[in-house]
Amino acid sequence: MTKIDYRLNAIVDASLTDVAPLSELAAVAARHGATIIQYRDKASSTRQMIEQAVTIVETLRGTGVPLVINDRVDVALASGADGVHLGADDMDATTARQLLGQNAIIGLTVKSMTDARQVAEAPADYACIGGVFETTSKLNPDSPVGLEGLGRLRDFLRKERPDLPVGAIAGITIARVPDVIAAGADGVALISGLFRAVDIAAATDDFRKAVDNAVGARS
Template sequence: MMTVDYRLNALVDASLADIAPLAELAAVAARHGATIIQYRDKAASTRQMIEQATLIAEALRGTGVPLVVNDRVDVALASGADGVHLGADDMDAEMARRLLGPSAIIGLTVKNQTDAMRVAQAPADYACIGGVFETISKVNPDTPVGIDGLRQLRAFLRQARPDMPVGAIAGIRLDRIEPVIAAGADGVAVISALFRSVNIAAAATEFRRHIDAALELRI
């Protein structure tokens, strides 16, 4: 398994294209504190996604920050991304691992105890619990798990997979970093609060500062 630094996952969603090219957004985040970049597009064609993921991968070259593609193993393979992030309805982690190889990053979503049990047995490098709070970045029919749900799911995963980093996603703001990390998260995935801020570079730096401070408090 890969060792993944999940402290700050900057998620570049297709909905952010009105701000700037996604590759540009990813590069700014990577240079100012993001430790992993995730590309997500629920509507584009396969060709468009491959083109976009390739541009993002090129923009990240030299930063040391890996790129994972949401849902699409084929796009990750074709674009040279570092791995994938998969939900419960996507390709299973075992097959993704066979296709992508031992050095690829595979992340999995955890929304409930069933997901957590599946992840505990999967060849995954990290997990992300959520949504923790309400979010405007994605239509989500599932009720947020909240801080208590995050704590419970994280406790299960810590026992089952003690070395696997686990993040938190959805509705993450600066003021929520300390409580989610206190509840067990090793990092956070952020979209709007980072990329729709007035100064993206400064926001990334501030998110990273808050995350690192919260992790130190937990030790």
């Protein structure tokens, strides 16, 4: 498995094109503290997604920050991205691993103990628990797991997969970072908190520092 630094996952969502080109947003985040970038697009055609992903891959080249594609193994393959992030309704991790190879990054979403049990047996490089809090960035039919749920799911994964990095997503603010990390997360995933900020570079830097400080305090 590939060792992943999951301290700050910056998600460039297709809805952000009103802010700036997604490749530019990814570049700013990568230069100011993001440790992994995720491209998420629920509406574009496959061709459009591949073209967008290729542009982001090219922009991130040389930064050392990997790019994963949300949901779409085919887009990851075609664009040369570093891997994928998969939900419960997407391709299973074992098949994705066969297609993408041993060096690809495979991340999985965890919303419940059922998901956590599946992740424990899957060829995954990281997991992301959520939504932890309410969020306006994504329509989510599932209730937030909260800090208690985050801690419970994290404890299970720590016992089953002690070396697996685990992040937290949804409704994460600077003020909530210490509690999220204290509950067991190794990092956070953000969309609006970074890319709807007045100063994206400063917001990315601030979140990275907050995560680093919280992880240090936990240690």
